[in-house]
Amino acid sequence: MECQTLEIQELHVSVEGKEILKGVNLVVKQGEIHALMGPNGSGKSTLSYALMGHPRYEITGGDALLNGESLLAMSPDERARRGLFLAMQYPVAVSGVTLYSFLRAAVSAKRGYGEAARASGNQHRQGHLIPARQFRQEVNEELEKLRMDPAFLRRYLNEGFSGGEKKRAEILQLALLKPAFAILDETDSGLDIDALRIVSAGVNHLQQEQNMGLLVITHYQRILNYIRPQFVHIFLNGRIILSDGPALVDRLEKEGYEWAQEEFGEQQ
Amino acid sequence: MNPSASHDQLRDLKDQAQYDFTTEVDYTYRSRKGIGEDIVREISALKNEPQWMLDFRLKALDIFFKMPLPEWGVDLGALDFEEFYYYMRPVKQKGHTWEQVPGAIKDTFNRLGIPEAERKFLAGVEAQMDSEAVYGSLKREWESQGIIFVDMDTAVQQHPDMVRQHISKVVPIADNKFSALNSAFWSGGSFVYVPPGVDVKIPLQAYFRINAQSLGQFERTIIIAAAGSNVHYIEGCTAPQHSEAALHTGVVEIFVNKGAHARYTTIQNWSRNVYNLVTQRAVVEEDGAMEWVDGNLGSGITMKYPAVILKGPHAHGEVLSIAFAGDNQHYDAGAKAIHLAPYTTSLINSKSISKGNGHSGYRGLVKVAKGAVGAQSKVVCDALLLDPESRSDTYPYIDVHEDDVQIEHEATVSKISEEQLFYLMSRGLNEEEAAAMIINGFLEPFVKELPMEYAVELNRLVQLQMEGSVG
Numbered sequence: 221m222e223c224q225t226l227e228i229q230e231l232h233v234s235v236e237g238k239e240i241l242k243g244v245n246l247v248v249k250q251g252e253i254h255a256l257m258g259p260n261g262s263g264k265s266t267l268s269y270a271l272m273g274h275p276r277y278e279i280t281g282g283d284a285l286l287n288g289e290s291l292l293a294m295s296p297d298e299r300a301r302r303g304l305f306l307a308m309q310y311p312v313a314v315s316g317v318t319l320y321s322f323l324r325a326a327v328s329a330k331r332g333y334g335e336a337a338r339a340s341g342n343q344h345r346q347g348h349l350i351p352a353r354q355f356r357q358e359v360n361e362e363l364e365k366l367r368m369d370p371a372f373l374r375r376y377l378n379e380g381f382s383g384g385e386k387k388r389a390e391i392l393q394l395a396l397l398k399p400a401f402a403i404l405d406e407t408d409s410g411l412d413i414d415a416l417r418i419v420s421a422g423v424n425h426l427q428q429e430q431n432m433g434l435l436v437i438t439h440y441q442r443i444l445n446y447i448r449p450q451f452v453h454i455f456l457n458g459r460i461i462l463s464d465g466p467a468l469v470d471r472l473e474k475e476g477y478e479w480a481q482e483e484f485g486e487q488q
Numbered sequence: 489m490n491p492s493a494s495h496d497q498l499r500d501l502k503d504q505a506q507y508d509f510t511t512e513v514d515y516t517y518r519s520r521k522g523i524g525e526d527i528v529r530e531i532s533a534l535k536n537e538p539q540w541m542l543d544f545r546l547k548a549l550d551i552f553f554k555m556p557l558p559e560w561g562v563d564l565g566a567l568d569f570e571e572f573y574y575y576m577r578p579v580k581q582k583g584h585t586w587e588q589v590p591g592a593i594k595d596t597f598n599r600l601g602i603p604e605a606e607r608k609f610l611a612g613v614e615a616q617m618d619s620e621a622v623y624g625s626l627k628r629e630w631e632s633q634g635i636i637f638v639d640m641d642t643a644v645q646q647h648p649d650m651v652r653q654h655i656s657k658v659v660p661i662a663d664n665k666f667s668a669l670n671s672a673f674w675s676g677g678s679f680v681y682v683p684p685g686v687d688v689k690i691p692l693q694a695y696f697r698i699n700a701q702s703l704g705q706f707e708r709t710i711i712i713a714a715a716g717s718n719v720h721y722i723e724g725c726t727a728p729q730h731s732e733a734a735l736h737t738g739v740v741e742i743f744v745n746k747g748a749h750a751r752y753t754t755i756q757n758w759s760r761n762v763y764n765l766v767t768q769r770a771v772v773e774e775d776g777a778m779e780w781v782d783g784n785l786g787s788g789i790t791m792k793y794p795a796v797i798l799k800g801p802h803a804h805g806e807v808l809s810i811a812f813a814g815d816n817q818h819y820d821a822g823a824k825a826i827h828l829a830p831y832t833t834s835l836i837n838s839k840s841i842s843k844g845n846g847h848s849g850y851r852g853l854v855k856v857a858k859g860a861v862g863a864q865s866k867v868v869c870d871a872l873l874l875d876p877e878s879r880s881d882t883y884p885y886i887d888v889h890e891d892d893v894q895i896e897h898e899a900t901v902s903k904i905s906e907e908q909l910f911y912l913m914s915r916g917l918n919e920e921e922a923a924a925m926i927i928n929g930f931l932e933p934f935v936k937e938l939p940m941e942y943a944v945e946l947n948r949l950v951q952l953q954m955e956g957s958v959g
Contacts, residue, residue: 270915275906290803296913306914312907316929322912325925329916376929393915 224250224287226271226304226401228432232281233263233270240266242458243282247400251431255444255469258455259477264437266307268405268457271325272301272306285403301330303400307390307407313378319389320373323396324355329395362395366422383410391419395470414421419447441473454480459484492734501702507726507757509932511596513617517577520568521702528672534674535641538648548661548671555665561820561851562789567763572704572735574673576618582639585621586593593622600726602695609941612637614694619675632872636681637692640708643679650681654710658741658769658797666765666791670706670739677707677738682717684810691720691753691939696736698727698762704735710844711740713748713776720751722942726786731761736762736787744769747802751779755942757786757949760816764790769824772802780823781937782809785949788817793851795824798832798863799919805834812845813878814953822851822883827863827893834947836867839934841927842878843953849881849897857890872930874923924954 227247232242240263248254258264270277271284273296281460291299314322328334328349337347346352363370366388378386394402404423408416424447427434436447440441444466452468453460456477461484462468472480480481490567519527519532528549532542543568555566583589586603597603597615604611612626614637621639630637636647643651661671678694698705713719734757744750750770758764768779780794796805807823823833840848854865870881882899904926913923928935928947937941 272910274910295919296910297916297918300914300916307910308914312905313909314908314912314926314929317925318934324913325917326912326915327919329921331916334921342589397915 222271224303224400224433225285226435227285227288228267228271228282229285230282230359231267231270231279231284231417231430233266233280234280235266240282240458241270244458244460245249246435246453246460248433248435250400250433251446251448251453253427253434253436254451254453255449255457256435256437256453256460257439257469257472258440262455264439264455265405266458268306268403271299271303271403273294275304278315282436297329300397300399301332302470305397305399305402306406307387307394307402309373309406311378311386311390313376313381315376317377317381318374319377320359322377322394323359324349324352324374327355327396328357357463364393365425366392367418368392377390385407387411388415388419391422395422398426398430399432400430401435403435403437405437406439408438408440416443417446424449441469444469454484456481456485490642491544491801492943505871506599508728508759510597510728510730511592511617513578513592513699515576515578515618516580517575517663517698517724519573519575521573523572523574524652524787527574530777531673531675534575534577535644537644540652540770541560541644543663544655545672545674548668551666552665552672552687555668557665558791561791561849562818564763564789566733567735568698571733573700574704574706575675576703577620578617578699579620579622580691582621582642582828584625589623592619592835596697596699597623597695600695600697602693605693605941607951609690609939610693611688611690612692614639614648614678615697616676616695616707617697618700618705621676625954626692633686634683635686636679638679640677640679640710641675643710647681650712651679651710654712654741654743655708656741658743659739663767664780666737667739669678669722670708670737670767673704673706673707674739676707677709678721679709680711680719680721682713682719684714685712688717688720691722693722693724696723696725698734698736698758702732703736704731704737707738709738711742711750711810713742713744713750713751715748716917717745718749721791722753722755722939725756725758726752727759727762732761734759734762736764736766738766738768739934740766744772744776744803746773747775748773749777751781753781753942754783754947755949756784759786760788762787763790766792768792769795769797769855770805771797772803773798773803774829775802776800777804777806779806780808781892781934782807782821783934783938783946784809784819784821785953790817790819790821792819792821793824793853795826796834797826797828798834799828801829802831802833804832807836807838808934808937809838810931811838811840811848812950812953813840813842813848815846817846819848820851821848824852824853825855825865826853827856827860827865830862831862832860832864834865837933838867838869839872839931840870840880841872841930842880843874844878845877846879847879849883851883851885853885853887854895856890856893856895863890863893863896865949867898868888870930871899871901872927873901873903920954922952927954
C-alpha cells in the first residue's frame with residue numbers, strides 16, 4: 221500500500237483579517253510522530269483548526285494535502301471521513317446529546333453506514349447506524365483501556381466535564397474513529413499525571429496498531445515523555461522556525477524558547 | 489445534486505406521504521357549508537341529544553356571534569367562518585373492533601399505525617375521523633376497574649349527569665370566541681373517568697384525523713381523575729395537505745381531584761393548512777398534580793395555552809412544551825398557571841424552534857391570588873432560531889397578589905453555534921446531521937418525557953421539519 225501523507229505547503233491563515241500563520245511547511249507520513257512545540261499565542265491551535273476546516277480560519281495562501289489531495293475545498297466532515305482527526309484543546313459542550321449517541325453517530329458516519337444504508341435503500345430507523353450491540357462492545361473495550369466509567373456514556377457531550385474528562389473523551393473518540401492522521405492539540409493540559417499516563421498509553425497503542433501519523437501540539441515537554449516523537453518542530457510567530465530530532469525537546473525544556481527565537485526567529 | 493441527497497428527498501417524500509393522503513369516504517352525513525343555528529339544531533337532532541345539550545349549544549352559538557376575534561397573537565384575518573363544513577360523519581356506527589370499521593377508514597388508521605400501537609402499549613384507543621369517533625376500545629383489564637373511556641357523544645347518552653356536572657366548568661363557554669364555537673358545534677372527543685385510587689399504568693390514546701377538505705373539527709374532551717388516581721392520556725393529530733384551510737377548535741377540560749395525577753400529552757402534526765385554535769385547561773385539587781406535555785409541529789396557525797388552575801393547597805402543575813415553526817408557520821403558544829391556594833407550585837418549560845420565516849411566540853401567564861402563600865412558580869423559555877429571518881417573541885405576564893411567593897422567569901434565545909457545528913462535523917457528521925443532533929439535544933428535556941414510541945416519532949417529525957434547512 222502506498223504511504224499516506226499529510227502535507228502542509230506554505231500555508232497562510234488569517235482570522236478576522238489578521239494573519240496568524242505566515243507560511244507553514246510540514247510533511248507528516250503515516251506512522252510518524254511529530255511534535256509541534258511553541259509558546260502560547262504562537263499560532264499552533266490556528267494550524268490545527270485550519271487543517272480541520274474551521275470556517276472562521278481563512279486560508280489566504282498555500283495548501284494542505286492529504287495523500288496528495290487538497291483539503292482546502294473539503295468541509296470538516298469530509299476531512300474527517302478521509303481520515304483526519306483533531307483532538308481539541310477546548311471541546312465544546314452539546315446539551316441534550318449523550319456521549320453514547322454522539323459517538324455512535326460519529327463512528328457510523330466515519331465508517332460509511334449512512335451511505336451504505338442509502339445505497340441499499342435501507343429504510344430502517346437505525347439503518348444508518350452501526351449495530352448497537354457491535355458498537356457497545358467496541359466502546360466498552362475502549363472505555364476500559366482508558367479507564368473510563370461506562371456511566372460516562374450517558375452524560376451529555378462535554379457538559380459539566382472536568383478538563384481531564386474532556387481530554388479523555390477526545391481520546392475515546394480518536395480510539396473509535398481510528399483516523400490515518402491525528403492532531404492532538406494540547407491534550408496534556410488538564411490531565412493529572414496518572415491520567416496523562418493512561419491517555420498516552422492509549423494513544424501509543426492506537427498509533428502502533430493503526431500506523432497512524434501523529435502531530436502532537438504542546439508547549440510543555442511533559443506529554444512527550446510518554447508519546448515519543450521522531451521529529452520535533454519549534455513554532456514561533458506563525459511559522460516553523462526549526463525542525464530536528466527528539467533531542468530538541470530536552471534543549472527546549474532546559475533553555476526555553478528564547479534561544480530559538482534569537483537564532484532562528486529573525487531570519488524568516 | 490448528489491445521489492444521497494436525492495435519496496434523502498425520496499425518503500422524506502415517503503415520510504410526508506405517511507400523513508399526507510386523503511381517504512375516499514362516503515360520508516353518511518355532511519352539513520351544508522357555512523355556519524348557522526340550523527346546523528347546530530341538525531347536529532343535536534342527529535345525535536339524539538337531550539334538550540339541555542341543545543340549549544347549551546344554542547346559548548354557545550349566541551355567545552360566539554357576539555364575541556370578537558382575539559386581536560392579539562396570530563393573524564386571523566383570512567379566517568372565514570362561512571368557508572367550513574361544521575359537521576361530517578364518516579360512518580353510520582362506531583366500531584368497537586377494527587373489523588367493524590369500514591375498510592378504507594380502517595386502512596387509514598392502519599397506515600397511521602394506530603392498531604399496532606394499541607396492541608403493543610396502550611390501555612385503550614379512541615379514533616376520530618372528521619366529526620365522529622369511528623373506533624373506540626378499552627382493554628378489559630382497565631374497563632373492569634371501572635375506568636370509563638368513551639367518545640363524548642356516547643358519554644352524553646350513557647353518563648349524562650357526569651357530563652352535565654363537568655362540561656364548561658373549567659373552560660366557560662364565553663372564555664373566548666373559540667371555546668364558544670366549540671361549545672356550539674362540538675362533536676367527538678373523549679370522556680375519561682378514572683375511579684378513586686385506580687392507577688392506569690399505560691396510556692390511553694385518542695387519535696384525531698382530519699380527512700375532508702374545509703372541515704371544522706370540534707372535539708370536546710373531559711378527563712376526570714378521581715381522588716388518588718393516575719392517568720396518562722395521549723392525543724395524536726394529523727391531516728392531509730388540502731388547498732383549502734381546515735379549522736381545528738378543540739376544548740379540553742381536566743379535573744384532577746385530591747391527590748390524583750394526570751398527564752396529557754399532545755403530538756400535534758396537523759398539516760400547514762390547519763388553523764389550530766384550542767383551549768385546554770385543568771383544575772387541580774389539594775395535593776394533585778397535572779402535567780401538560782405539548783408538542784406542536786404541524787399546523788400553520790396556532791393559538792394554544794394549556795393552563796393549570798391550582799385550586800387546592802400543595803397542588804402542582806407543569807406545562808412542558810415545544811413548538812417547531814417552519815416556513816409559513818406561526819405559533820402563538822404558551823401556558824398559564826393560576827395559583828389559588830397556599831403552597832401550590834408550577835413549572836413551565838417552553839422550547840421553540842423557528843426555521844425559515846417561521847415565527848414562534850411564547851405567551852404565558854403566572855397568576856398568584858391573594859392568600860396563596862408559599863406559592864412557587866418557575867418559567868423557562870428557550871428559543872432556538874435557525875435562520876436570520878426566523879422569529880421568536882416572549883410575552884410573559886405575571887400577576888401576583890400575595891407577598892410570600894417565589895416566582896422565577898428565565899428566557900434564552902440562541903442560534904445553532906458555529907463551534908458546536910464544527911465540533912460535530914469534525915467527527916464526520918455532515919452539516920445537516922450535525923444540526924439535527926444539536927436540535928435533538930435542545931429538545932431532549934421534552935422528548936425524554938415521552939413514551940419511547942412517541943419519542944421516536946417526534947424525532948422523525950423534527951427531521952422532516954429540518955429537511956433542506958442547512959447546507
